[in-house]
Amino acid sequence: MSTHPERPDHDVLERIRADRVIATLRAPDADLALIAVEALVEAGATSIEVTYTVPDAGRVIAEAVHRYGDRALVGAGTLTTPEQVAGARDAGAAFFVSPGFDADVVAAIRAGDGPAIIGAYTATEVQQVVANGVELVKLFPASIGGPALLRALRGPFPDVAFVPTGGIRGDAVAEWIAAGAVAVGAGSELISSEALRGGDRGALVAHARAYLAAAAAPA
Template sequence: MQKYEVLDEMHKGYIVAVIRGKNKEEAVEISKQAFEGGIRSIEVTFSTPEAEEAIAELSRLGNTRMILGAGTVLDAETARIAIMKGARYIVSPHFDGAIATMCNRYATPYLPGCGSVTEIMNALSSGVDVVKLFPGSLFGPSFIKDVRGPIPHVQLMPSGGVSLDNLEQWKKSGAFAIGIGSALTKDIANGDYSSVQTVSRSFRNKLAELTEE
Protein backbone atom coordinates (compact mmCIF):
# COMPACT_ATOMS: atom_id res chain seq x y z
CA MET A 1 0.00 0.00 0.00
CA GLN A 2 2.98 2.35 0.38
CA LYS A 3 2.88 3.32 -3.30
CA TYR A 4 -0.81 4.21 -3.29
CA GLU A 5 -0.66 6.03 0.02
CA VAL A 6 1.94 8.38 -1.46
CA LEU A 7 -0.12 8.95 -4.62
CA ASP A 8 -3.24 9.57 -2.54
CA GLU A 9 -1.43 12.20 -0.46
CA MET A 10 -0.06 13.85 -3.62
CA HIS A 11 -3.55 14.01 -5.06
CA LYS A 12 -4.97 15.51 -1.87
CA GLY A 13 -2.24 18.16 -1.71
CA TYR A 14 -2.59 18.65 -5.46
CA ILE A 15 0.38 21.03 -5.89
CA VAL A 16 3.89 19.68 -6.44
CA ALA A 17 6.81 22.09 -5.98
CA VAL A 18 9.48 21.34 -8.60
CA ILE A 19 12.76 22.45 -7.01
CA ARG A 20 15.76 23.41 -9.17
CA GLY A 21 18.57 24.91 -7.11
CA LYS A 22 21.99 26.25 -8.04
CA ASN A 23 23.38 23.99 -5.33
CA LYS A 24 22.30 21.67 -2.53
CA GLU A 25 21.88 24.48 0.00
CA GLU A 26 19.62 26.50 -2.26
CA ALA A 27 17.49 23.47 -3.10
CA VAL A 28 16.99 22.73 0.60
CA GLU A 29 16.08 26.35 1.39
CA ILE A 30 13.61 26.65 -1.50
CA SER A 31 12.05 23.33 -0.46
CA LYS A 32 11.61 24.49 3.13
CA GLN A 33 10.04 27.77 2.04
CA ALA A 34 7.62 26.02 -0.32
CA PHE A 35 6.63 23.61 2.44
CA GLU A 36 6.12 26.45 4.91
CA GLY A 37 3.89 28.07 2.29
CA GLY A 38 1.63 25.04 2.36
CA ILE A 39 2.93 22.82 -0.46
CA ARG A 40 3.45 19.30 0.89
CA SER A 41 4.81 17.57 -2.22
CA ILE A 42 8.43 18.57 -2.82
CA GLU A 43 10.23 17.32 -5.94
CA VAL A 44 13.99 17.95 -5.82
CA THR A 45 15.33 17.69 -9.36
CA PHE A 46 18.61 16.02 -10.29
CA SER A 47 19.51 19.04 -12.39
CA THR A 48 20.53 20.42 -8.98
CA PRO A 49 24.16 19.69 -8.01
CA GLU A 50 24.24 17.14 -5.14
CA ALA A 51 20.50 16.65 -5.43
CA GLU A 52 20.75 13.32 -3.62
CA GLU A 53 22.28 15.06 -0.59
CA ALA A 54 19.55 17.69 -0.62
CA ILE A 55 17.00 14.86 -0.58
CA ALA A 56 18.85 13.18 2.27
CA GLU A 57 18.95 16.40 4.30
CA LEU A 58 15.25 17.06 3.82
CA SER A 59 14.49 13.44 4.67
CA ARG A 60 16.45 13.76 7.92
CA LEU A 61 14.10 16.54 9.03
CA GLY A 62 11.67 13.73 9.77
CA ASN A 63 8.58 15.73 8.82
CA THR A 64 6.01 13.08 7.97
CA ARG A 65 3.76 15.66 6.29
CA MET A 66 6.35 16.39 3.60
CA ILE A 67 5.97 14.15 0.55
CA LEU A 68 9.54 14.17 -0.71
CA GLY A 69 10.39 13.06 -4.23
CA ALA A 70 13.09 13.25 -6.88
CA GLY A 71 12.74 14.79 -10.34
CA THR A 72 14.73 14.87 -13.59
CA VAL A 73 15.68 11.24 -12.95
CA LEU A 74 17.18 10.00 -16.21
CA ASP A 75 18.05 6.38 -15.42
CA ALA A 76 17.31 3.51 -13.07
CA GLU A 77 20.58 3.92 -11.16
CA THR A 78 19.70 7.50 -10.24
CA ALA A 79 16.20 6.39 -9.24
CA ARG A 80 17.64 3.86 -6.79
CA ILE A 81 20.05 6.42 -5.32
CA ALA A 82 17.15 8.84 -4.80
CA ILE A 83 15.00 6.18 -3.15
CA MET A 84 17.85 5.15 -0.84
CA LYS A 85 18.30 8.82 0.16
CA GLY A 86 14.63 9.18 1.09
CA ALA A 87 12.67 9.99 -2.08
CA ARG A 88 9.13 8.61 -1.89
CA TYR A 89 8.32 9.11 -5.58
CA ILE A 90 10.32 9.45 -8.80
CA VAL A 91 9.68 11.83 -11.71
CA SER A 92 11.43 11.90 -15.07
CA PRO A 93 11.09 14.11 -18.18
CA HIS A 94 10.63 10.96 -20.29
CA PHE A 95 9.40 7.39 -20.00
CA ASP A 96 12.01 4.74 -19.23
CA GLY A 97 11.07 1.10 -18.71
CA ALA A 98 14.12 0.42 -16.54
CA ILE A 99 13.14 3.24 -14.17
CA ALA A 100 9.60 1.82 -14.01
CA THR A 101 11.00 -1.60 -13.08
CA MET A 102 13.26 -0.12 -10.41
CA CYS A 103 10.41 1.88 -8.87
CA ASN A 104 8.06 -1.11 -8.91
CA ARG A 105 10.75 -3.12 -7.13
CA TYR A 106 10.72 -0.60 -4.27
CA ALA A 107 6.95 0.07 -4.32
CA THR A 108 7.69 3.68 -5.27
CA PRO A 109 5.45 5.74 -7.57
CA TYR A 110 7.00 6.61 -10.93
CA LEU A 111 5.63 9.62 -12.82
CA PRO A 112 7.26 9.70 -16.28
CA GLY A 113 6.98 12.65 -18.64
CA CYS A 114 4.93 11.79 -21.71
CA GLY A 115 3.76 13.87 -24.65
CA SER A 116 1.74 11.49 -26.80
CA VAL A 117 -0.93 8.84 -26.43
CA THR A 118 1.58 6.17 -27.48
CA GLU A 119 4.01 7.20 -24.73
CA ILE A 120 1.18 7.31 -22.21
CA MET A 121 0.05 3.79 -23.14
CA ASN A 122 3.62 2.46 -22.91
CA ALA A 123 3.91 3.96 -19.44
CA LEU A 124 0.60 2.49 -18.28
CA SER A 125 1.62 -0.91 -19.64
CA SER A 126 4.73 -0.79 -17.42
CA GLY A 127 2.75 -0.30 -14.22
CA VAL A 128 2.75 3.51 -14.10
CA ASP A 129 -0.27 4.91 -12.26
CA VAL A 130 0.15 8.65 -12.88
CA VAL A 131 1.72 10.17 -15.98
CA LYS A 132 3.41 13.56 -16.00
CA LEU A 133 2.13 15.61 -18.93
CA PHE A 134 5.29 17.34 -20.08
CA PRO A 135 5.73 20.03 -21.10
CA GLY A 136 2.25 21.05 -19.98
CA SER A 137 2.54 24.42 -21.71
CA LEU A 138 2.73 22.66 -25.08
CA PHE A 139 -0.62 20.92 -24.70
CA GLY A 140 -2.91 22.91 -22.42
CA PRO A 141 -5.76 21.67 -20.19
CA SER A 142 -7.93 20.49 -23.08
CA PHE A 143 -5.40 17.74 -23.84
CA ILE A 144 -6.40 15.91 -20.67
CA LYS A 145 -10.05 15.76 -21.73
CA ASP A 146 -9.05 14.65 -25.23
CA VAL A 147 -6.89 11.80 -23.91
CA ARG A 148 -9.51 10.73 -21.41
CA GLY A 149 -11.95 10.18 -24.27
CA PRO A 150 -10.30 6.92 -25.39
CA ILE A 151 -8.46 6.31 -22.09
CA PRO A 152 -10.89 7.39 -19.33
CA HIS A 153 -8.86 5.81 -16.49
CA VAL A 154 -5.59 7.65 -17.15
CA GLN A 155 -4.32 10.05 -14.46
CA LEU A 156 -2.27 13.02 -15.74
CA MET A 157 -0.20 15.60 -13.88
CA PRO A 158 0.84 18.63 -15.98
CA SER A 159 4.25 20.13 -15.25
CA GLY A 160 5.62 23.18 -17.02
CA GLY A 161 3.48 26.16 -17.91
CA VAL A 162 1.22 25.92 -14.85
CA SER A 163 0.41 29.28 -13.27
CA LEU A 164 -2.08 30.96 -10.97
CA ASP A 165 -3.91 32.15 -14.06
CA ASN A 166 -4.53 28.69 -15.51
CA LEU A 167 -4.70 26.61 -12.32
CA GLU A 168 -8.51 26.63 -12.49
CA GLN A 169 -8.47 25.33 -16.07
CA TRP A 170 -6.13 22.48 -15.21
CA LYS A 171 -8.20 21.49 -12.21
CA LYS A 172 -11.47 21.54 -14.14
CA SER A 173 -9.88 19.45 -16.89
CA GLY A 174 -9.38 16.65 -14.37
CA ALA A 175 -5.64 16.88 -13.70
CA PHE A 176 -4.51 14.48 -10.96
CA ALA A 177 -2.16 17.16 -9.58
CA ILE A 178 -0.07 20.03 -10.96
CA GLY A 179 3.68 20.72 -10.89
CA ILE A 180 5.01 24.26 -10.54
CA GLY A 181 8.65 25.24 -10.91
CA SER A 182 9.80 28.61 -12.24
CA ALA A 183 6.64 30.30 -10.93
CA LEU A 184 7.85 29.50 -7.41
CA THR A 185 11.27 31.11 -7.71
CA LYS A 186 10.69 34.07 -10.06
CA ASP A 187 10.82 36.63 -7.24
CA ILE A 188 13.94 35.36 -5.42
CA ALA A 189 16.45 38.18 -5.00
CA ASN A 190 19.79 38.56 -3.21
CA GLY A 191 19.60 35.29 -1.33
CA ASP A 192 16.18 36.07 0.15
CA TYR A 193 13.94 33.05 -0.41
CA SER A 194 10.90 34.28 1.52
CA SER A 195 9.13 35.05 -1.76
CA VAL A 196 8.89 31.29 -2.39
CA GLN A 197 6.73 30.94 0.69
CA THR A 198 4.54 33.84 -0.46
CA VAL A 199 4.05 32.37 -3.94
CA SER A 200 3.35 28.93 -2.47
CA ARG A 201 0.69 30.38 -0.21
CA SER A 202 -0.89 32.14 -3.19
CA PHE A 203 -1.23 28.83 -5.02
CA ARG A 204 -2.65 27.15 -1.93
CA ASN A 205 -5.19 29.95 -1.42
CA LYS A 206 -6.23 29.79 -5.07
CA LEU A 207 -6.69 26.04 -4.81
CA ALA A 208 -8.78 26.46 -1.65
CA GLU A 209 -11.04 28.92 -3.48
CA LEU A 210 -11.56 26.47 -6.33
CA THR A 211 -12.29 23.62 -3.93
CA GLU A 212 -14.98 25.66 -2.18
CA GLU A 213 -16.78 26.48 -5.42
Protein backbone atom coordinates in the same frame (compact mmCIF):
# COMPACT_ATOMS: atom_id res chain seq x y z
CA MET B 1 -5.21 1.57 -14.51
CA SER B 2 -4.65 0.17 -11.03
CA THR B 3 -2.94 2.28 -8.41
CA HIS B 4 -1.99 -0.96 -6.59
CA PRO B 5 -3.85 -0.36 -3.32
CA GLU B 6 -1.97 -3.30 -1.80
CA ARG B 7 1.32 -1.39 -2.22
CA PRO B 8 2.56 1.35 0.16
CA ASP B 9 2.39 3.61 -2.92
CA HIS B 10 -1.35 3.97 -2.43
CA ASP B 11 -1.06 6.36 0.52
CA VAL B 12 1.44 8.49 -1.38
CA LEU B 13 -0.87 8.68 -4.39
CA GLU B 14 -3.80 9.73 -2.24
CA ARG B 15 -1.66 12.37 -0.57
CA ILE B 16 -0.64 13.79 -3.96
CA ARG B 17 -4.28 13.89 -5.05
CA ALA B 18 -5.21 15.78 -1.89
CA ASP B 19 -2.31 18.24 -2.25
CA ARG B 20 -3.22 19.09 -5.88
CA VAL B 21 0.22 20.67 -6.46
CA ILE B 22 3.65 19.06 -6.65
CA ALA B 23 6.38 21.67 -6.18
CA THR B 24 9.13 20.92 -8.70
CA LEU B 25 12.37 22.28 -7.29
CA ARG B 26 15.40 23.21 -9.41
CA ALA B 27 18.23 25.13 -7.79
CA PRO B 28 21.82 26.03 -8.67
CA ASP B 29 23.24 24.42 -5.54
CA ALA B 30 22.25 22.20 -2.62
CA ASP B 31 22.22 24.94 0.02
CA LEU B 32 19.78 27.09 -1.97
CA ALA B 33 17.66 24.01 -2.60
CA LEU B 34 17.34 23.40 1.15
CA ILE B 35 16.39 27.05 1.72
CA ALA B 36 13.69 26.59 -0.93
CA VAL B 37 12.41 23.38 0.69
CA GLU B 38 12.12 25.17 4.03
CA ALA B 39 10.24 28.03 2.38
CA LEU B 40 7.91 25.68 0.51
CA VAL B 41 7.01 23.78 3.68
CA GLU B 42 6.35 27.07 5.52
CA ALA B 43 4.16 28.22 2.63
CA GLY B 44 2.09 25.05 2.86
CA ALA B 45 3.48 22.92 0.01
CA THR B 46 3.35 19.29 1.11
CA SER B 47 4.45 17.44 -2.05
CA ILE B 48 7.96 18.51 -3.07
CA GLU B 49 9.98 17.07 -5.95
CA VAL B 50 13.74 17.67 -5.72
CA THR B 51 15.09 17.28 -9.23
CA TYR B 52 18.36 15.59 -10.07
CA THR B 53 19.44 18.72 -11.90
CA VAL B 54 20.19 20.08 -8.40
CA PRO B 55 23.84 19.42 -7.50
CA ASP B 56 24.08 16.76 -4.78
CA ALA B 57 20.35 16.11 -5.08
CA GLY B 58 20.55 12.94 -3.00
CA ARG B 59 21.88 14.89 -0.02
CA VAL B 60 19.15 17.49 -0.43
CA ILE B 61 16.46 14.80 -0.46
CA ALA B 62 17.91 13.02 2.57
CA GLU B 63 18.17 16.27 4.56
CA ALA B 64 14.69 17.39 3.50
CA VAL B 65 13.21 14.05 4.56
CA HIS B 66 15.03 14.28 7.90
CA ARG B 67 13.82 17.83 8.58
CA TYR B 68 10.34 17.81 7.09
CA GLY B 69 9.35 14.20 6.45
CA ASP B 70 6.59 14.44 9.04
CA ARG B 71 5.03 17.39 7.20
CA ALA B 72 5.79 16.87 3.53
CA LEU B 73 6.25 14.19 0.88
CA VAL B 74 9.72 14.60 -0.57
CA GLY B 75 10.24 12.98 -3.96
CA ALA B 76 12.91 12.86 -6.62
CA GLY B 77 12.60 14.20 -10.17
CA THR B 78 14.36 14.38 -13.52
CA LEU B 79 15.47 10.79 -13.00
CA THR B 80 17.06 9.50 -16.19
CA THR B 81 19.12 6.50 -15.02
CA PRO B 82 18.52 3.51 -12.73
CA GLU B 83 21.49 4.68 -10.66
CA GLN B 84 19.72 7.95 -9.90
CA VAL B 85 16.62 6.01 -8.88
CA ALA B 86 18.69 3.89 -6.49
CA GLY B 87 20.33 6.97 -5.00
CA ALA B 88 16.99 8.71 -4.56
CA ARG B 89 15.51 5.64 -2.88
CA ASP B 90 18.48 5.40 -0.51
CA ALA B 91 17.95 9.09 0.33
CA GLY B 92 14.33 8.38 1.32
CA ALA B 93 12.38 9.71 -1.67
CA ALA B 94 8.64 9.04 -1.43
CA PHE B 95 7.92 9.24 -5.17
CA PHE B 96 9.93 9.16 -8.38
CA VAL B 97 9.55 11.36 -11.46
CA SER B 98 11.09 11.06 -14.92
CA PRO B 99 10.53 13.51 -17.79
CA GLY B 100 10.07 10.70 -20.29
CA PHE B 101 9.81 6.95 -20.65
CA ASP B 102 12.86 4.73 -20.20
CA ALA B 103 12.14 1.06 -19.55
CA ASP B 104 15.15 0.61 -17.26
CA VAL B 105 14.27 3.67 -15.19
CA VAL B 106 10.65 2.56 -14.81
CA ALA B 107 11.74 -0.96 -13.85
CA ALA B 108 14.08 0.45 -11.21
CA ILE B 109 11.27 2.54 -9.72
CA ARG B 110 8.78 -0.31 -9.83
CA ALA B 111 11.24 -2.63 -8.09
CA GLY B 112 10.74 -0.78 -4.78
CA ASP B 113 8.23 1.30 -2.87
CA GLY B 114 7.08 4.68 -4.12
CA PRO B 115 4.98 5.47 -7.18
CA ALA B 116 6.36 6.34 -10.61
CA ILE B 117 5.39 9.60 -12.32
CA ILE B 118 6.57 9.29 -15.91
CA GLY B 119 6.42 11.90 -18.66
CA ALA B 120 4.30 11.46 -21.78
CA TYR B 121 2.59 13.79 -24.23
CA THR B 122 1.04 11.83 -27.09
CA ALA B 123 -1.50 9.01 -27.03
CA THR B 124 1.22 6.56 -28.09
CA GLU B 125 3.47 7.66 -25.24
CA VAL B 126 0.66 7.50 -22.69
CA GLN B 127 -0.24 3.98 -23.82
CA GLN B 128 3.39 2.86 -23.51
CA VAL B 129 3.79 4.35 -20.06
CA VAL B 130 0.57 2.85 -18.73
CA ALA B 131 1.44 -0.57 -20.18
CA ASN B 132 4.55 -0.54 -17.99
CA GLY B 133 2.58 -0.19 -14.77
CA VAL B 134 3.16 3.50 -14.14
CA GLU B 135 0.82 4.98 -11.55
CA LEU B 136 0.83 8.63 -12.66
CA VAL B 137 1.44 10.10 -16.11
CA LYS B 138 3.28 13.42 -16.15
CA LEU B 139 1.70 15.34 -19.05
CA PHE B 140 4.68 17.40 -20.17
CA PRO B 141 5.04 20.08 -21.41
CA ALA B 142 1.44 20.78 -20.44
CA SER B 143 1.31 24.44 -21.42
CA ILE B 144 1.65 23.65 -25.13
CA GLY B 145 -1.61 21.72 -25.38
CA GLY B 146 -3.43 23.22 -22.41
CA PRO B 147 -6.42 21.65 -20.65
CA ALA B 148 -7.93 20.84 -24.08
CA LEU B 149 -5.13 18.31 -24.66
CA LEU B 150 -5.84 16.64 -21.33
CA ARG B 151 -9.57 16.43 -22.06
CA ALA B 152 -8.77 14.85 -25.45
CA LEU B 153 -6.42 12.28 -23.93
CA ARG B 154 -8.93 11.33 -21.27
CA GLY B 155 -11.25 10.15 -24.04
CA PRO B 156 -9.21 7.00 -24.81
CA PHE B 157 -7.62 6.94 -21.33
CA PRO B 158 -10.43 7.73 -18.86
CA ASP B 159 -8.82 5.84 -15.98
CA VAL B 160 -5.30 7.23 -16.31
CA ALA B 161 -4.13 9.57 -13.54
CA PHE B 162 -2.54 12.61 -15.20
CA VAL B 163 -0.27 15.21 -13.60
CA PRO B 164 0.13 18.11 -16.07
CA THR B 165 3.44 19.91 -15.58
CA GLY B 166 5.08 22.91 -17.19
CA GLY B 167 3.87 26.50 -17.41
CA ILE B 168 0.81 26.12 -15.18
CA ARG B 169 -0.21 29.30 -13.35
CA GLY B 170 -1.78 29.11 -9.91
CA ASP B 171 -5.07 30.53 -11.17
CA ALA B 172 -5.20 27.83 -13.86
CA VAL B 173 -4.91 24.85 -11.51
CA ALA B 174 -8.66 24.55 -10.96
CA GLU B 175 -9.22 24.41 -14.72
CA TRP B 176 -6.72 21.58 -15.06
CA ILE B 177 -8.34 19.68 -12.19
CA ALA B 178 -11.74 20.18 -13.83
CA ALA B 179 -10.28 18.81 -17.08
CA GLY B 180 -9.33 15.61 -15.27
CA ALA B 181 -5.91 16.13 -13.68
CA VAL B 182 -5.32 14.52 -10.27
CA ALA B 183 -2.67 17.15 -9.49
CA VAL B 184 -0.32 19.51 -11.30
CA GLY B 185 3.42 20.04 -11.19
CA ALA B 186 4.68 23.60 -10.75
CA GLY B 187 8.27 24.80 -10.92
CA SER B 188 9.24 28.41 -11.59
CA GLU B 189 5.57 29.42 -11.44
CA LEU B 190 5.56 28.38 -7.76
CA ILE B 191 9.20 28.94 -6.82
CA SER B 192 10.42 32.45 -7.65
CA SER B 193 13.66 32.11 -9.61
CA GLU B 194 14.81 35.56 -8.56
CA ALA B 195 14.16 34.91 -4.87
CA LEU B 196 15.82 31.51 -5.15
CA ARG B 197 19.00 32.90 -6.70
CA GLY B 198 19.22 35.45 -3.90
CA GLY B 199 18.39 32.95 -1.17
CA ASP B 200 15.52 35.22 -0.12
CA ARG B 201 13.50 32.87 2.04
CA GLY B 202 10.80 35.43 2.85
CA ALA B 203 10.17 36.18 -0.82
CA LEU B 204 10.10 32.47 -1.61
CA VAL B 205 7.47 31.90 1.09
CA ALA B 206 5.32 34.80 -0.09
CA HIS B 207 5.49 33.77 -3.74
CA ALA B 208 4.66 30.13 -2.96
CA ARG B 209 1.79 31.09 -0.65
CA ALA B 210 0.24 33.25 -3.35
CA TYR B 211 0.48 30.41 -5.89
CA LEU B 212 -0.99 27.83 -3.51
CA ALA B 213 -3.84 30.16 -2.54
CA ALA B 214 -4.71 30.64 -6.20
CA ALA B 215 -4.41 26.89 -6.80
CA ALA B 216 -6.87 26.14 -4.01
CA ALA B 217 -9.56 28.42 -5.45
CA PRO B 218 -12.49 26.68 -7.16
CA ALA B 219 -12.90 26.84 -10.93
